[in-house]
Amino acid sequence: MWSPHLMPKPKDWGSLVDVVGYCFLNLGTKYQPPLEFSQWLQEGSKPIYIGFGSMVHHGGAGTTAAGLIAGCPTTVVPFFGDQFFWGEIVHARGVGPAPIRVTELTTEALSNAIRFMLDPEVKSRSLELAIAIGNEDGVAAAVDSFHRHLPAELPLTPPSTPVEEERLDLLQLLSRYLEKCCLPFNS
Template sequence: MPWTPTGEFPHPLSRVKHPPGPAGYKVMQLSYYVVDLMIWLGIRDIINEFRKIKLKVETVGFHAVSEKALNTPHGYIWSPSLVPKPKDWGSKVDVVGFCFLDLASNYRPPEPLVKWLKAGEKPIYIGFGSLPVEEPEKLTKTIVEALEATGQRGIINKGWGGLGKLEEPRDFVYLLDNVPHDWLFLQCKAVVHHGGAGTTAAGLKAACPTTVVPFFGDQPFWGEQVHARGVGPAPIPIEEFNKKALIKAIKYMLDPKVKEKANEIAMAMESEDGVTGAVNAFFKHLPKSPHPNSQQPVPEEESSGFMKRLAHKIHCLIDPENDLKQ
C-alpha cells in the first residue's frame, strides 16, 4: 500500500476522507505523518532499547526516523493503470506494476467444476479468503438470494469464514475450496471479494469488473481505487453488506461500459512487468559503484538472478550475541 506522503489520497490506514481544496491536500499529506507517528509510539521503546543495548548507538526520535524515511527510495508493486504515480512523488519513488506467481500454469481443475462451468454462462465469483465472517449461514443466504434475483450463476469460495452452508442445493451456485485466482477469475464475468491487494490485482488482470467488500486495513483503499477507475461500484463495508447492496453491485458490474473499462485495465496490465520493474528500480537507487557497468538496467533474462546480483552488491551480518571473534 502507499506509504509515501501525497496530497492526492490519504494514507490507507488513516481512513481520512478526501476534503476538497488546498486544505484537503494538506490534510491528506498530514495523514501519512499521523499514521507513522502512531506506529512509532508503539515501537519506539523496543527500537531504542535495541539501539542502546545491542548496537551501542544513540537513541532516535520520531522526526529523525521520519526524515530518513522520506529520503529512502520506494518501489511500489501495483499497476500504474490502477493507481497512477502521484504528481508530488519525486524520482526516488517508482510504481512498477503488479507481480504474479502464475499458479495457473500447473493447475488442473476438478472435473465437477469444469462440467459446471461448461453448463451455463460465466459465473460471478464471491469470496472473502481467510477472513472470518459473522453469521456465515446468513451471509451465504444473502449471496444466494442476490444471485437468484439477478439471474446470475455464482461461485462461492468457502474460505476460512464458513461460507457455503446451503439450506438446499442450488444448481446456479457452486461451492468451492481453494483454487488459484489467476485460473479461476478467467472463468468468471465479475468478482466480489474483500479487497486484498493480490486478489484485486488478479481480478483486474482477468478483466473482471470488481466489487470490494472491505473488512479492515488497506482494503477500503483498493475498493476506492477500483471505483475511481470505473471498474466497480463504491466499496461495500462488510457491516453494510446485504441483499439490496449486492444486487445493486451486481447490476453495476454487468454494465457493458464497466466491462469495457475492465478490459482496458487488463490490457494495460498485460504490458507491464512488475518483477523486472521492481528489480530495475532497486538497483537504480543503490549507491554508485566504481564499476562502469553496475548502474545499467537489469535485462529481462537476468531478472531471475536477482539474489545472486544482490549478493555481490551488499553484505550484511547480524551478530546480536557478539559470538564472532572477527
C-alpha cells in the same frame, strides 16, 4: 506493487519511489487436466460451473490484482487496512462500484453492485485495464527500479583484492546509504 494503469504514481512521491506494475506468479498457466477427466466432462452434464464474470471480495491487494488481470468488474467489501483504499481506487477507475463496508453489506447493496458490474461499459473498462496490466512486466520493472536506486558507492563487481584480504561489509554499506537518503534526521 501495483499497476500504474490502475493508479499512477502520485506526483508528490519523489524520485525514490517507483510504481512498477504487478508481479504475478503464473504457475498454473500451462496446466492441462488429465485426458480422462476432460473426456468425462465432455460426456455428461456439467457437475460444476465455475465462472468469474465479476468478483465480490474483501479488496486485499492480491485479490484485487487477480480480479483486474482477469478482466473482471470488481466489488470490494472492505473490513480492514488497505482494503478501503483499493475499493476506492477500483471505483475511481470505473471497474467497480463504490466499496461496500462489510457492516453495510445488505441484499440491496449487493444487488446494486452486481447491476453496476453487469453494465457493458464497466466490463469494457475492465477488459481494457486487464490488457494494459497484462502488457506490463512488473517483475522486470521492479528489478530495474531496485538497481536504479542502489547507492553509487555500492560495488557491483567483485573487489580487485581477494575477499580474505579485504572484507566488504555490504550490509554496513547499504545501512550507511539508507541513513543518508532515507533518515535525514538521525539522532
